[in-house]
Amino acid sequence: MTYRELLRKGQIELTGMAEAKVDAMLLFEYVTGFDRMKLITDGGLECSPDVEASYLSLIGKRKEHVPVQYIMGYTYFYGRRFYVTKDVLIPRFDTEILVSSALDCMDGREKILDMCTGSGCIAITVALEKSNTCVIAADISMAALEVAKANASKLLADVTYVQSDLFEHIDGRYDMIISNPPYIESAVIESLDPAVKDMEPRLALDGGMDGLDIYRRLVFDATSHLEDDGILILEIGYNQGEALSALLTENGFEDIEVIKDLAGLDRVVKGVYRRNRCLTD
Structure with a gap:
């Protein structure tokens, strides 16, 4: 599976949820380190089974309504990164x-x-x-x-x-x-x-x-x-x-x-x- 296909799969899995595409991309960046530009240039590369499993595991948590910020463990406020938990x-x-x-x-x-x-x-x-x-x-x-x-x-x-x-x-x-x-x-x-x-x-x-x-x-x-x-x-x-x-x-x-x-x-x-x-x- 390519990185681009992996992201698309995550988006499909979250279909029907608020901010599905945004959340899928945030988790994708979190797992792969790919920003949007790298996705354009390298999205056709094959991703490893470990990356695929890690990403889809986090998508599964989001499907259970766990907020993306809790999954990643951080969010941004006033331009600074803050650690967050439940x-x-x-x-x-x-x-x-x-x-x-x-x-x-x-x-x-x-x-x-x-x-x-x-x-x-x-x-x-x-x-x-x-x-x-x-x-x-x-x-x-x-x-x-x-x-x-x-x-x-x-x-x-x-x-x-x-x-x-x-x-x-x-x-x-x-x-x-x-x-x-x-x-x-x-x-x-x-x-x-x-x-x-x-x-x-x-x-x-x-x-x-x-x-x-x-x-x-x-x-x-x-x-x-x-x-x-x-x-x-x-x-x-x-x-x-x-x-x-x-x-x-x-x-x-x-x-x-x-x-x-x-x-x-x-x-x-x-x-x-x-x-x-x-x-x-």
Whole structure:
């Protein structure tokens, strides 16, 4: 079998799955080392039985709805390669919008907390993009923290990790708190692609009946852990901008802004907590 025929077989095996051709090509590159140009020039060469077996084995895993990123053990975020396992949510482009929005308003803010860090992609990116920051990252899952620590080590990012159920073990105040918490409504999860609902950690997906359970706790407790003029910035679901804006207002935040993604959907909300004003009002 030639390399070109092998790729075609993988594409056929994945027929009917979302992104079948893309996933087949990603796994092909992972196993063979062939990029698209090499496929053009050398695709007619015969591949070894071992290569064929390895590739089709991974195609079989993808047919069982295992995400390509878990199969390969990595994904890319903000131009960097991150190690991922089934213990962490796979970083997505939506979260790059959260990070970009946070970086845009970070000047002069040095002490940063990333809550619900997962793979560590947010904390690590902030630490590398803003070298003058002191970044703390927290997660309830020790398994997730081990993944995050491995990523920080590989990418040479100076991040301190804390196992904590939200703010349970968090001390001090921060200039900015960033979070991509679980925000999908419990009833909606069963309608998601099997690669998400059955493979990614439910703990990182399930936001309760209305998707706002973690936000309520996080926003309330954040007021005790933000410096004066501290910023809370959160990734949100496409239909949660109004609800999160109201929640921030109820908890004393000002200058609230909802930021949209490239599709024009609500994706990030941020607010400023003016501690001294709130304490004197």
